[in-house]
Amino acid sequence: MCYHGSCNCGAVHYQVHGDLSDVVYCHCQLCQKMSGSAFLAFGSALHQQLQIFGHEAMQSYQATMHATRYFCRHCGSNLFWQPQGEYGDTYQCIALGTLDTPFEPRKWQHFYTDQKACWFEIQDEQRCYATCP
Numbered sequence: 001m002c003y004h005g006s007c008n009c010g011a012v013h014y015q016v017h018g019d020l021s022d023v024v025y026c027h028c029q030l031c032q033k034m035s036g037s038a039f040l041a042f043g044s045a046l047h048q049q050l051q052i053f054g055h056e057a058m059q060s061y062q063a064t065m066h067a068t069r070y071f072c073r074h075c076g077s078n079l080f081w082q083p084q085g086e087y088g089d090t091y092q093c094i095a096l097g098t099l100d101t102p103f104e105p106r107k108w109q110h111f112y113t114d115q116k117a118c119w120f121e122i123q124d125e126q127r128c129y130a131t132c133p
């Protein structure tokens with residue numbers, strides 16, 4: 001499978017030559033701030049299967065001790081985040097809203113439901129975690 005994605009202005013675009021795994025809808029406060037919405041939906045791609053174009057338009061931000069976020073410096077689209085540690089060495093997390101190729105995950109997980117926006121209700125049967133597993 002090959003997925004294409006881009007920021008809103010097109011300065012940064014990317015291709016994933018492989019699968020998107022470990023889909024998470026993260027409801028933590030940080031993801032609310034970063035997305036400007038109720039949650040941030042992301043999937044993971046192997047580093048060697050992810051090709052990013054327009055690196056010079058990308059800005060990074062050390063969001064927590066454990067994660068760096070990447071966004072377009074021109075339009076502000078949230079594109080990627082990079083967890084530190086073993087998982088981050090293998091995978092890059094991709095904000096699913098930036099995909100241009102249709103992607104229909106069969107399952108996903110809700111993280112940090114104890115921080116969920118009170119104005120948003122989870123209405124699917126997917127697994128929920130109060131924090132992260």
Ligand SMILES: [Zn+2]
Pocket residue numbers: 007008009010011012072073074075076077
């Ligand atoms: Zn952009």
Ligand SMILES: [Zn+2]
Pocket residue numbers: 026027028029030031032040112
């Ligand atoms: Zn989060």
